[in-house]
Amino acid sequence: MKGGNYYRLRGRHLSLTLITVLFTTILLWAFEKNNFVTTLLSGQDQFTWPSSESLVDAADNSSNSLTPKDHTEDESSESSSVEETRISVEKNVEIQLTNVTTSNVPQWTESDGDKTFSTKKKVCNYAKGSWVADNQRPFYSGSGCQQWLSGMWACRLTQRTDFSYEGYRWQPKDCEFPEFERSAFLTRMQDKTIAFIGDSLGRQQFQSLMCMATGGEVSPEVEDIGREYDLVKHRGSIRPDGWVYRFPKTNTTILYYWSSTLADLVPINITDPTTDVAMHLDCPPAFMRKNLHRFDVLVLNTGHHWNRGKLRANRWVMYVNGKPIEDEGLADLANAKNFTVYSVTRWLDSQLSSHPRLKVFFRTISPRHFLNGDWNSGGSCDNTTPLTGGSEVVQDKSSDEVVEGAVRGTRVMLLDITALSELRDEGHISRYSVKATQGVNDCLHWCLPGIPDTWNELLAAQV
Helix, strand or coil: CHHHHHHHHHHHHHHHHHHHHHHHHHHHHHHHHCCHHHHHCCHHHHCCCCCCCCCECCCCCCCCCCCCCCCCCCCCCCCCCHHHHCCCCCCCCCCCECCCEEEEEEEEEEECCEEEEEEEEEEECCCCEEEEECCCCCCCCCCCCCCCCCHHHCHHHCCCCCCHHHCEEEEECCCCCCCCCHHHHHHHCCCCEEEEEECHHHHHHHHHHHHHHHCCCCCCCCEECHHHHCCCCCCCCCCCCEEEEEECCCCEEEEEEECCCCCEEEECCCCCCCCCEEEECCCCCHHHHHHHHHCCEEEECCCCCCCHHHHHHHCEEEEECCEECCCHHHHCHHHHHHHHHHHHHHHHHHHHHHCCCCEEEEECCCCCCCECCCCCCCCECCCCCCCCCCCEECCCCCCCHHHHHHHCCCCCEEECCHHHHHCCHHHEEECCCCCCCCCCCEEEEECCCCHHHHHHHHHHHHC
């Protein structure tokens, strides 16, 4: 009896083992024929939706300066303590590259005859691509956008007769680059504020966006709200320090503030109208610090005011740590500019955690095209034939190594326009103006409509 029970129990155990093995075999076979287990995963586990921005690692650490030059004027008010916001910038910081945007693009893939949904990362460098002819350009009339466009930049109002530079668009390589459409753009920017802070090239980009957003049409409904930011023409000033306009239908605000060096400017003796002005290289402009919480998109630029003539004309004295510079290296303006670019970038990066909705772009330097001299020594840019130097940008890195290096490893994004603008020397104002002056050429600023419109297309694609 005992032996019979033992063998009976052992037989049952073997039977259960065989059934388990058989069931497992059937289960594995079924899994191979139909990935039903994937249906148990949540949608979030199966794929990741595209992110608006990602960091891409790289190991470049250069900080060489590009050629500076041109333009003037200033007035600045101190709204918060310089000491509270002063920051120190470490030299030779190891950082990551952010000159491209990364998105996860859901795609169909084949697997054992069945289609499954997966994701592949697509890296888009908007600065790499080519200029192509487009008879649908420009976005607005150069003679019609007079409500927003300065006459000195409206080449349609000058003696110039060739406007072929208007008929091209930039096509990034391997990137989705939707056509700019003003109503769609304003809808996307509903309840948002776009701020440009920089020099006169930043002002050109601001005026370009105003013309693009209105189609160059007279728009009496657009409100001038400069007083809300204390951007009004003060007594004795040639112009206000900036301009601010609001589109009431979408509550979209677009503003520009003049800060040619992105350094804070503080009169040394406020009671003396002829006083020198402390130019704090390690402190961002007071206007930026005061209003940062109001911005949703911030676009910075600097470069062409970093020359001795501008500093002398404006009585700017470079300061670091609250006193005139003592470091001989910073006495070199190229080094001072690089220090300031890194300084303001690091400060903004430190602020982004407390301003989560803010996107910051540092626009690379706009190229100059003076030949046979400079702006004050007979230099010119007489070419009117588009793309004589080529139509394509194939390089992966930016031509502005300073700004590229400064944003690397931060959440500040690169708006890279240098190489693509370098190909468009025919688009400058050149010798043409409302009142042409013999022997004077502007090979720094651009005709509008023109190249800065493309800068805004790149911006719109990345916000």
